[in-house]
Amino acid sequence: xxxxxxxxxxxxxxxxxxxxxxxxxxxxxxxxxxxxxxxxxxxxxxxxxxxxxxxxxxxxxxxxxxxxxxxxxxxxxxxxxxxxxxxxxxxxxxxxxxxxxxxxxxxxxxxxxxxxx
Amino acid sequence: xxxxxxxxxxxxxxxxxxxxxxxxxxxxxxxxxxxxxxxxxxxxxxxxxxxxxxxxxxxxxxxxxxxxxxxxxxxxxxxxxxxxxxxxxxxxxxxxxxxxxxxxxxxxxxxx
Numbered sequence: 001x002x003x004x005x006x007x008x009x010x011x012x013x014x015x016x017x018x019x020x021x022x023x024x025x026x027x028x029x030x031x032x033x034x035x036x037x038x039x040x041x042x043x044x045x046x047x048x049x050x051x052x053x054x055x056x057x058x059x060x061x062x063x064x065x066x067x068x069x070x071x072x073x074x075x076x077x078x079x080x081x082x083x084x085x086x087x088x089x090x091x092x093x094x095x096x097x098x099x100x101x102x103x104x105x106x107x108x109x110x111x112x113x114x115x116x117x
Numbered sequence: 118x119x120x121x122x123x124x125x126x127x128x129x130x131x132x133x134x135x136x137x138x139x140x141x142x143x144x145x146x147x148x149x150x151x152x153x154x155x156x157x158x159x160x161x162x163x164x165x166x167x168x169x170x171x172x173x174x175x176x177x178x179x180x181x182x183x184x185x186x187x188x189x190x191x192x193x194x195x196x197x198x199x200x201x202x203x204x205x206x207x208x209x210x211x212x213x214x215x216x217x218x219x220x221x222x223x224x225x226x227x228x229x
Contacts, residue, residue, distance in 0.1 A: 040204060040222065040224070041221070041222065042206050042208075042219035042220065042221060042222055043161065043206075043217075043219060045216055045217070048216075056216070090160065090161070104149050104210035104211075104212065104217060105149070105151065105163070105166065106151075106163075106217060107163065108153075108160040108161045108162070109160060110159070110160045111160055113158075
């Protein structure tokens with residue numbers, strides 16, 4: 001399996017709702033990422049997990065809570081979001097090679113289109 | 118901080134012409150430079166990448182060149198087709214499981 005999958009494809013939620021986004025990969029990658037993307041803008045990194053541990057948090061508001069239950073799964077829990085959080089949320093994964101010649105080749109999932117009302 | 122500048126922001130070419138998109142990076146330790154193509158409503162798709170120990174790489178109609186001294190890298194698309202129309206992002210990275218620093222994107226339109 002050479003794909004990153006994400007569910008749901010679309011999500012509409014109110015500002016008081018709690019919802020979760022799910023990402024899955026079976027490529028044996030040990031690094032997984034959450035990005036937020038607005039229209040015609042580059043993806044903005046939110047979180048990085050390597051070996052199931054949070055290694056980078058780009059000062060993301062606490063209403064976004066990531067979780068990595070195992071090496072294949074990555075969740076993003078959403079609570080009390082604002083309308084400006086509406087965006088495409090992308091998950092990505094990459095190999096982790098601790099050798100000197102390691103490269104950050106990331107594979108993206110199809111994304112979840114989130115609308116906050 | 119780390120920065121990648123990408124030019125032009127929009128590019129319109131006639132079908133069959135070539136298109137060139139240029140990026141400049143700031144961190145001399147960057148060692149990996151991917152290019153992503155993103156069609157409307159779809160995921161960024163890796164189309165080609167280059168590593169710091171290589172100066173040029175080609176894959177059919179697509180090529181990427183890297184000038185480490187000048188900290189420039191470029192995407193070249195020859196014989197453009199309407200299906201090449203998309204937003205293209207360059208990025209730079211160093212090491213593993215770290216940040217991809219993206220350029221601001223180039224909207225390429227190929228007119229039939």
